[in-house]
Amino acid sequence: MTPTLISERAPAVAAPPADPRRRPRLADLGTPLLYAASLSTALVLAGLLIALVGQSPWDAASAMYDGSLADGAAIGQSIDQAAPLLLVAIGSVIAARAGIFNIGQEGQLLVGASVGAAIALFTPGPGPLVLILALLGAAVGGALWAAIAALLFYWRGVAVVISTLLLIFVANQAVSYAVNSPSLLREKAVAGQVTTSQTDMLAESVWLPRIGEYPDFNIGAGIFIALVLAVGTSVVLVRSRLGFRVRMLGLNPKAAHRAGVGAVLIGGGALLASGAFAGLAGGVMLTGSGHRMQDGFADNVGFDGLLVALVARDKPMLAVPVALFFGALRAGGGFLSATGVPRYIVAVVTALLVLATVFPAAYAEVRRRRTAGA
Amino acid sequence: MRPSPQASDTAVTTPDPRPRAGDDQPTAPSVLSAPIVQLLGIGKRFGAVRACEDVSLRVQAGEIHGLLGENGAGKSTLMKILLGLVVPDTGRILLRGEPATITDPSAAAAHGISMVHQHFSLVDRLSVWENVVLGDRGRVDRDRARTLVREVGRRYGLEVDPDACVEDLSTGQRQRVEIVKCLRRDPGVLILDEPTSVLTLEESRELFTVLRRVVADEGKAVILISHKLDEIVHATDRVTIMRQGRVVARRATADTDVRSLAREMVGRELSKWTAASAVGALDALIEPGTGEPTGGTALLDVREPAAAPAPDPRPPAGEVRLRISDAHASTTDRRPLLRGLTLEVRAGEILGLAGVEGNGQAALGDLLSSLLPLSAGRVEVCGAPVVAGRPGAMHAAGVGIVPEDRHVSGCVLDMSVAENLVLADLSSVTSKGLLSRRRMAARARQLIEEFEIATPSPDTPMRQLSGGNQQKVVLARELAAQPKVLVAAQPTRGLDIGAIEYMTERLHAAARSGIAVLLLSTELGEILTLSHRVAVIHRGAVVGEMDRADVDTERLGLLMGGQAA
Ligand SMILES: Nc1ncnc2c1ncn2[C@@H]1O[C@H](COP(=O)(O)OP(=O)(O)OP(=O)(O)O)[C@@H](O)[C@H]1O
Ligand SMILES: [Mg+2]
Numbered sequence: 001m002t003p004t005l006i007s008e009r010a011p012a013v014a015a016p017p018a019d020p021r022r023r024p025r026l027a028d029l030g031t032p033l034l035y036a037a038s039l040s041t042a043l044v045l046a047g048l049l050i051a052l053v054g055q056s057p058w059d060a061a062s063a064m065y066d067g068s069l070a071d072g073a074a075i076g077q078s079i080d081q082a083a084p085l086l087l088v089a090i091g092s093v094i095a096a097r098a099g100i101f102n103i104g105q106e107g108q109l110l111v112g113a114s115v116g117a118a119i120a121l122f123t124p125g126p127g128p129l130v131l132i133l134a135l136l137g138a139a140v141g142g143a144l145w146a147a148i149a150a151l152l153f154y155w156r157g158v159a160v161v162i163s164t165l166l167l168i169f170v171a172n173q174a175v176s177y178a179v180n181s182p183s184l185l186r187e188k189a190v191a192g193q194v195t196t197s198q199t200d201m202l203a204e205s206v207w208l209p210r211i212g213e214y215p216d217f218n219i220g221a222g223i224f225i226a227l228v229l230a231v232g233t234s235v236v237l238v239r240s241r242l243g244f245r246v247r248m249l250g251l252n253p254k255a256a257h258r259a260g261v262g263a264v265l266i267g268g269g270a271l272l273a274s275g276a277f278a279g280l281a282g283g284v285m286l287t288g289s290g291h292r293m294q295d296g297f298a299d300n301v302g303f304d305g306l307l308v309a310l311v312a313r314d315k316p317m318l319a320v321p322v323a324l325f326f327g328a329l330r331a332g333g334g335f336l337s338a339t340g341v342p343r344y345i346v347a348v349v350t351a352l353l354v355l356a357t358v359f360p361a362a363y364a365e366v367r368r369r370r371t372a373g374a
Numbered sequence: 375m376r377p378s379p380q381a382s383d384t385a386v387t388t389p390d391p392r393p394r395a396g397d398d399q400p401t402a403p404s405v406l407s408a409p410i411v412q413l414l415g416i417g418k419r420f421g422a423v424r425a426c427e428d429v430s431l432r433v434q435a436g437e438i439h440g441l442l443g444e445n446g447a448g449k450s451t452l453m454k455i456l457l458g459l460v461v462p463d464t465g466r467i468l469l470r471g472e473p474a475t476i477t478d479p480s481a482a483a484a485h486g487i488s489m490v491h492q493h494f495s496l497v498d499r500l501s502v503w504e505n506v507v508l509g510d511r512g513r514v515d516r517d518r519a520r521t522l523v524r525e526v527g528r529r530y531g532l533e534v535d536p537d538a539c540v541e542d543l544s545t546g547q548r549q550r551v552e553i554v555k556c557l558r559r560d561p562g563v564l565i566l567d568e569p570t571s572v573l574t575l576e577e578s579r580e581l582f583t584v585l586r587r588v589v590a591d592e593g594k595a596v597i598l599i600s601h602k603l604d605e606i607v608h609a610t611d612r613v614t615i616m617r618q619g620r621v622v623a624r625r626a627t628a629d630t631d632v633r634s635l636a637r638e639m640v641g642r643e644l645s646k647w648t649a650a651s652a653v654g655a656l657d658a659l660i661e662p663g664t665g666e667p668t669g670g671t672a673l674l675d676v677r678e679p680a681a682a683p684a685p686d687p688r689p690p691a692g693e694v695r696l697r698i699s700d701a702h703a704s705t706t707d708r709r710p711l712l713r714g715l716t717l718e719v720r721a722g723e724i725l726g727l728a729g730v731e732g733n734g735q736a737a738l739g740d741l742l743s744s745l746l747p748l749s750a751g752r753v754e755v756c757g758a759p760v761v762a763g764r765p766g767a768m769h770a771a772g773v774g775i776v777p778e779d780r781h782v783s784g785c786v787l788d789m790s791v792a793e794n795l796v797l798a799d800l801s802s803v804t805s806k807g808l809l810s811r812r813r814m815a816a817r818a819r820q821l822i823e824e825f826e827i828a829t830p831s832p833d834t835p836m837r838q839l840s841g842g843n844q845q846k847v848v849l850a851r852e853l854a855a856q857p858k859v860l861v862a863a864q865p866t867r868g869l870d871i872g873a874i875e876y877m878t879e880r881l882h883a884a885a886r887s888g889i890a891v892l893l894l895s896t897e898l899g900e901i902l903t904l905s906h907r908v909a910v911i912h913r914g915a916v917v918g919e920m921d922r923a924d925v926d927t928e929r930l931g932l933l934m935g936g937q938a939a
Contacts, residue, residue, distance in 0.1 A: 239808050239809055239811075240807050240808050240809060241800050241804045241807050241808070241809055242807065244793070244800060244809060245800075247789070248786055248789070248797070251786045251787070251788045251789060252783070252785075252786040252787070254743075254745060254782055254783040255782075255783045255784065255785065255786050255797065256765075256786075257743075257744060257745060257765045257766070257783075258743040258744055258745060258765075258766065258768070258769060258775070258783050258798065259766055259769060259797055259798035260744075260765050260766020260767075260769055260770060260798065261765060261766070262765040262766075263765070265765075
């Protein structure tokens with residue numbers, strides 16, 4: 001034995017360049033099985049939780065079903081919930097494909113919705129025109145909020161993950177201030193009524209049109225906007241020159257730079273686009289369902305949309321069914337809390353189900369990164 | 375025995391090719407007949423591609439075993455199977471006669487098998503010693519790790535500063551780190567997948583001189599994959615030759631020579647000049663056309679150079695296509711990269727830029743890839759100034775480049791071969807902002823055929839191609855684009871000798887068609903084979919220039935060493 005070379009126990013080998021065909025052991029289960037396993041784990045845990053607070057898991061399950069799938073109205077609810085999720089997800093996909101991790105959709109959505117609310121409330125004109133302006137304004141608002149992160153990154157090198165996340169808190173405060181200031185968005189006092197911290201209700205003429213008949217199946221136009229944009233984004237990413245450049249930037253920034261893809265222009269553009277989609281999602285929520293801004297308006301749609309993109313592995317078309325599933329979860333969860341299960345338990349239950357769907361994808365991603373080597 | 379530091383020091387001074395025939399190494403006493411590694415009937419398919427088919431390989435303890443074959447022959451795949459990175463479809467592995475199942479690299483490591491991969495797997499932001507101990511379990515002992523890096527480096531002639539950040543290292547130094555990382559584990563079986571494509575001749579000589587002794591004395595084994603045939607001839611005891619996933623020949627190195635190895639590998643004869651550059655035999659190149667090559671180059675009379683492409687008579691000087699004047703640039707932490715580099719390349723000529731690795735070649739490549747801004751000086755293409763560092767500026771001005779490390783800026787591994795064959799030239803396959811799949815596929819198919827790129831289809835991800843075929847994709851794209859200036863940095867890195875021959879012809883054809891070609895290479899042989907004019911780069915500046923006809927190696931050597939001559 002030579003003195004120069006240590007011979008210890010077998011040293012672990014550093015992440016070797018992997019063969020994509022090599023599967024890790026847990027994943028040998030196969031993807032469908034992995035999904036089944038993680039979903040049933042989540043269901044069991046959720047059932048236990050509900051039983052713990054003294055409710056019947058079966059009743060809860062049927063409430064979830066009633067709220068999301070049982071009849072036309074419930075299905076419409078699920079679809080309505082899916083629309084903003086899908087919009088947020090498409091935006092996240094665009095940024096991720098360009099190699100940028102925007103996780104501040106929640107804030108961009110809020111800011112977008114507030115801009116949309118301001119336009120919808122204070123712009124005179126024919127309803128449809130104001131509606132369109134409000135939606136566009138929402139998109140611009142979201143984009144501008146993301147632009148702050150873009151600026152910080154390309155000018156000062158602040159990581160996008162951090163700045164977008166922190167900007168959520170700033171957005172929360174700013175929007176909360178706006179809806180609390182009578183000079184800004186707070187609802188106008190009517191004699192004899194106390195005002196609360198919310199905006200006025202939008203005029204009915206600027207609501208997103210609905211299709212179908214209440215109380216049967218009816219859905220807002222938001223989902224159509226989202227679907228059209230999902231298809232468009234997919235085509236642009238896969239088929240267009242611009243999409244090619246975005247993907248190239250995400251996959252190899254140096255090769256992209258040489259080929260003339262400016263990181264600031266294309267990368268910054270992708271970040272702004274993802275902000276615009278989040279803002280638009282806020283606009284759709286505002287004009288499509290709530291019709292007014294109030295505290296807690298965003299309701300985690302930004303984060304859930306991010307998860308939709310994660311589960312859909314950054315594929316816009318795959319995001320459609322995933323968004324519908326998440327929408328159904330949210331609709332079912334809303335119904336469940338109406339049946340007397342405490343809200344926080346509903347939140348935990350939906351979170352568990354979301355986790356269960358995210359887990360297989362996240363697990364595969366982690367494995368891929370770990371084995372892909374440097 | 376324990377090779378002392380002195381022993382390896384002497385090795386430095388005598389890198390002579392061992393005269394050997396019959397003086398076969400006595401195998402270490404403990405392992406008499408059972409081969410240390412035995413692969414039996416290994417088969418592996420990737421979809422429709424048969425990477426390995428019924429491959430058997432025997433490696434005895436105490437030998438250096440060469441594995442030869444064209445690009446895409448299945449060499450890397452076979453070794454990844456031995457390392458547990460690829461699961462074979464059929465076949466068995468025996469280690470010292472015992473059947474073994476190797477499911478992952480840590481199992482291989484437990485068996486003492488270790489591999490230096492064809493492509494780097496270092497973490498740029500970490501220091502050398504951190505990279506070396508990366509993946510170890512337990513406590514990290516910094517001082518011990520640094521001492522270890524130094525000691526292994528000294529012993530094998532691969533010295534590298536343990537505290538340097540990998541980001542700042544030249545390609546050759548990175549390669550040293552990769553090898554040190556492997557060697558320090560003191561593996562019983564060491565697999566080297568084209569480890570020397572970026573090492574200098576001296577470095578690789580020294581490495582193999584030491585390895586040879588260690589291997590023989592300690593009953594270890596080395597499997598060496600290389601496209602440099604002279605290295606194979608000098609370093610190995612036996613060779614196994616693969617073609618299209620099958621073993622086509624097994625030879626004792628002593629009974630063979632470069633010429634027959636080349637023939638068996640490619641299945642045809644090669645031109646003299648190709649062979650010369652492939653084996654890096656300088657003498658044959660220094661005086662072209664003056665009768666018999668001298669000394670040890672007798673093995674080169676492969677085919678009379680009737681069709682030998684090189685060196686063309688110096689073409690009539692065209693207009694200056696690329697002019698770099700007094701270029702200065704430094705890294706972000708202010709280490710100078712270029713110090714007043716001045717250079718002119720004319721239409722229709724090949725200017726070879728010779729120099730020792732790490733003297734600014736990488737920076738020059740980056741500059742011409744728009745990846746490096748200048749702090750002073752200017753770049754002109756066809757007389758018009760180009761802003762250095764602005765995205766796409768060089769490409770837009772008509773500078774094509776085959777970069778030194780194809781994975782860094784030469785290709786996008788997670789895009790398809792067809793997409794990689796366009797990359798920057800999207801305009802030819804776009805209309806109204808939409809890409810035409812059809813035109814992209816047609817173009818890809820044409821280039822794949824023209825450059826003999828081995829790929830199952832144009833839609834295969836680049837990542838799945840063999841190393842040499844990835845290089846061909848980059849070359850094909852850049853040559854086909856008909857740029858005004860073509861920069862080729864180590865263009866033949868990783869290519870088999872057949873492909874080198876083709877590339878040589880293509881580069882000449884490019885020059886003939888009026889392209890100004892700048893060739894960056896650390897291999898003098900390559901420079902001399904290809905260039906019309908030779909310039910020398912040293913410490914970030916061009917220190918001398920001469921016509922190909924006036925080259926004398928002594929002066930070149932002095933210039934490369936930094937002595938004005
Ligand atoms: N992960 C993979 N998926 C699909 N095909 C693969 C994969 N890895 C290798 N191949 C194919 O297997 C064949 C053999 O590849 P391999 O890397 O073993 O060649 P090689 O002999 O090392 O060539 P080179 O000298 O160019 O490095 C090639 O045709 C390659 O495209
Ligand atoms: Mg290989």
